Amino acid sequence: MARDQIDPTFITSRDELVAWFEAGSKPAESFRIGTEHEKFPFRRADLSPVPYEGTDGIRALLEGMQLLLGWEPIMEDGRIIGLFDVTGGGAISLEPGGQFELSGAPLETIHQTCSELHAHLAQVRQVAEPLGLGFLGLGMSPKWTLAETPVMPKGRYDIMTRYMPKVGSRGLDMMYRTSTVQVNLDFSSEADMVHKLRVSLALQPIATALFANSPFTEGKPNGFVSARSEIWRDTDNDRAGMLPWAFDAGMGFERYVDYALDVPMYFVKRGDHYHDVAGASFRDLLAGTLPQLPGERATVADWSNHLTTIFPEVRLKRYLEMRGADSGPTGRICALPSFWVGLLYDQQSLDAAWELVKDWTAEERQSLRDDVPREGLKARIRNRSALDVARDALALADDGLARRAKVNLFGDDERIHLAPLLRVVEDEATLADALLAKFHGPWGGRVDPVFSEFAY
Template identity: 85%
Template sequence: MARDQIDPNLISSRAELVGWLEAGCKPVEQFRIGTEHEKFPFRRADLSPVAYEGPDGIRALLEGMQALLGWDPILEDGRIIGLYDVTGGGAISLEPGGQFELSGAPVETIHQTCSELHAHLAQVRQVADPLGLGFLGLGMSPKWTLAETPVMPKGRYGIMTRYMPKVGTRGLDMMYRTSTVQVNLDFESEADMVRKLRVSLALQPIATALFANSPFMEGRPNGFLSARSEIWRDTDNQRAGMLPFAFEDGMGFERYVDYALDVPMYFVKRGDRYHDVAGASFRDLLEGRLPQLPGERATVADWSNHLTTIFPEVRLKRYLEMRGADSGPTGRICALPSYWVGLLYDAANLDAAWEIVKGWSAEERQRLRDDVPRLGLKAEIAGRSVLDLARETVALASDGLARRGRANLMGDDERIHIAPLLRVVEEERTLAETLLGKYHGAWGESVDPAFREMAY
């Protein structure tokens, strides 16, 4: 998750909330790419999870990263919980179970976001190796129970932990035992936002299948190719899902604001303190009628932070966040922005992708979303298999990257980063299925080898 915002300026009307989103519109030449990825820290000696405290804990890891990078610490109650690069805009943060996240800086090319990733992993290894720590690239922790998973000292996570069991059965698994990679992309106008939102929502299950990489839980197969994606189906359906209203007439910034206003709040942050207002309405805060904080008025930071607690398959802020992919090996982290940039930042491909998905009904899109976590490339929609759609959209994305013509120092364009997806569609096999084959074969029905083969 991105770091909490601190803008104290008051917001007093729905129109200002709409204007805040609309301010994200920018000219095409200013479009950027922001890639975020999470990974599971583990102790190499015994494959156990990593607690916050201790000489080889998460705190020591963050302090080592601060010393190495010189980034500003993000503190809560005197504890370091993240780092922020004030010059480049990148950040390192913690997810609830200790998942270590890089929120990449906004950059112009996939070459740059991939270089940033490689640099980050090298830096993390430099600090983690002396501590005896490794990092695992899977969409779900394959070995530890929920009880064994550590809890990070962040106030917002305490509030979420108390609230999640009230609104779904898998919320704590989502928080503590899943890991994702996402890419954040820009829009030029309200109409451009709507077109990109619709296309990316409809195709998000295709991305989920392409990146499926979470087939294990508590030491054995869990019955899914993307258990991370399955978990989201019963986490908190008021703030997750496929946003069917986005395909209705009249969709725009105002409609999304109305949706977000109806999503219950988790917290209000004042200073360093998180006030638990779980289940409360942002409309009440906007009007100064929040029962838990009488008279307190909404700020820009409140609105921005509230939007980060909404978890649809594609999230709108001042950019669009693609949220459907499991975390995985380095090459696949680079492949995710390749897929979406090639589709959404190319006008011809955006039109072509809309032609593919525009006839799908809300019911068909939801059924696809429900089927993909288990069936992967074998799921179907409107008479077409996900494998067929993956082939077509990966080819489109590759063409779009070629037309972008962004070369690295070796003269290669951005298509070099989409190669892992080309292999998936050529082999007709997800990474999850490959890992399951190893589990039942060379791994001897143990997930322990994953900590070696899937480590960064």
Template identity: 75%
Template sequence: MARDQIDMTPIGSRDELVAWFEKGEKPRENFRIGTEHEKVPFRKGENTPVPYEGSRGIRALLEGMQALLGWEPIIENGKIIGLLDVTGGGAISLEPGGQFELSGAPVQTLHGTCRELHSHMSQVREVAEPLGIGFLSVGMSPKWTLNETPVMPKRRYEIMSNYMPKVGGHGLDMMFRTATVQTNLDFETEADMVKKLRVSLALQPVATALFANSPFTDGKPNGFLSMRSQIWLDTDSDRTGMLPWAFEDGMGYERYTDYALDVPLYFVKRGDTYHDVAGASFRDLLDGKLKALPGERATLSDWSNHLTTIFPEVRVKRYLEMRGADVGRTSRICSLSAFWVGLLYDQQSLDAAYDLVRDWTAEERDTLRRDVPKLGLAASIRNRSLRELARDVLDISRAGLAARGRPNGLGDDETIYLTTLEQLVDGGRTNAEDLLARWRGPWARSVDPAFFEEAY
């Protein structure tokens, strides 16, 4: 989850909110790639969660990372909760259960994304190993219960934790026990945003299947290949889902603004204080009629912070966020960004991907979304298996990456990062299915070996 913004510029009208999105437009030559990933920390040798406090806790890890990197600490109530690279744009933050997140800096190529990732992993290991902390490369903590999961000292998460059980059955599981990898990509115009949003929404289930990697909960199989994705189906219907209206005529910044205005607020931040207004209307805040804060008017930071509390399969801010994938091994983190860059950053590939999905119905898209967490590549749409569809989509993505023509120092272009996904489709088995096979076989029905074999 993104760090909270501070910009107290007052907002006077809905039109200013629409204009906020428009200011995200960039010329193609300025397009960048942002990659975020979360990883679940654990105590090595014990396979237990890592609390915030203590000489071997998350706080000590963050303080060690600050000393190593020299990044600016993010402090809340006297406690370090993240780090900010004020020069490069990257950040380290904490998810509610201690999941350790890198929000990567915006870079020009996938090679830059992977260099940043490998550098980060090396730095984290340098600090974490003396503390006895390891990190899992799976999409959900596989062993400990929700009650055993630590809670990070962030007020916004406290507010969310109180609200989530009122609107869904799995909101707390989402917050405290899941881990994702996300790619953030730019748009050039409103029409470009809409086309990319439609393509990425329709094909998000393909990414979910390719990256399915969360088959265990509470130490045993949970019946799904991506339990992380399944959890989102019962979290909060007001702020999640496939956005069927995004495919209707008239879609644009205004339509997304109206959607976001109707998503209930969690909090309003003033100074260092988070005011719990969960369930209240942003429209009332905009009009100065919020009951909990009478007379208080909306600011730009209220709007940008509110947008981070909306969780559709693809989220619109001043860029597009691809939100459908479980986290995985380092090579797969790179491959998620490659998958989407190849589809969305080359016009011919974007057009081809759009032609592939343009006549799918809302019901077909939603059915695919609901089938994939359990079935993975065996799901189907229009009598085609998702495995077949994924092969076609990967071909389109490969063509897009080749057309970008961005070689590394060895002369390899960005298509090298798709190889792991192409091999997965050729084999027809997700990483989750591989994990389940090991659980039934050499792991002897225990998830403990995952803390060695699936650790970074």
């Protein structure tokens, strides 16, 4: 979430919430691709995390980026906490532990998304190198304890930090020590949304396996290929998970509204102040009976902000967010939208992907999701491995991208960005597997080399 919404329009009924989702539908020719990716800043001198304050801190980094880009600052309590591109729609924001995020602009092709990424990384390096800072793309910080990890000065994160330990054992790890890449994709109608939501929920564990890249915690192997994904299994199960009811008859915008209304709130923002209402019901706010803010009425901004505090494997807003992948090196960031665009933006591939997964039961989907963080591509569903399913899904994505036929200046279509994933299935090994091999081999049981070999 790049920035909190500020639309003060009052919402008075459930029907208006449903209509809010429906307004996200757009014709296929207007579909766009929005890619978000996080990375861990670190001090190159001693590989320590980067606090907010200080001459080489996150504030200095953001101020330098503002001078370089000319983007509008996002402020909170007099502190810069992000930047917004008012012309292109992109934004830079901070996650709780200082993870530095680019929320990319809505773009037409994956070529454009990849160009945006390369430009962003070049800009970040231009500002960060004089400060002695580097950036690491892994799904979990490989070295720092939770106590060593800095805390960013954002009101919503203060509320979440207090609430998370009440509802799960891993919420603080999720907030402060994980990093992801996701892609946001459009739908043309309620039926199209449901079709894409079901396919992407079923295949999200396959994406997790393909992008697994978080095998280290506090300097040693943690027993998982995607510790980030494992952390989500006990973060806050009221607002996370595989949404099994999305496969039931009658699924649509109304069903998601009812789900979101039942997810406990974190906060209500009025002006610059975050009111802690953690655990309260949005239904009460909608009715004007929220005990913490009696008489306060719900706004469009309240609804939009509440939706950003819901964390299923695929999240519905006015678009769909694919949330299953660990952060990774540049090629993997370009590969994630390639995978999902190829599957979801081509009707033939979308229909074929549904044929691939439609007979899986909720229990089978959940079991696959539970097994993938540890077993990766070796996890199984029915009589098939995740690797087998990944091969099929990648073939469908490749076909879908070929039919899209979006070429760059060199005449290459978007399939070129699938190459890192094709290598994963060819080698039958994830990036996490490669990192573990280095740890047990040339790195001599140390994780420090990851900060040089895998930095941006």
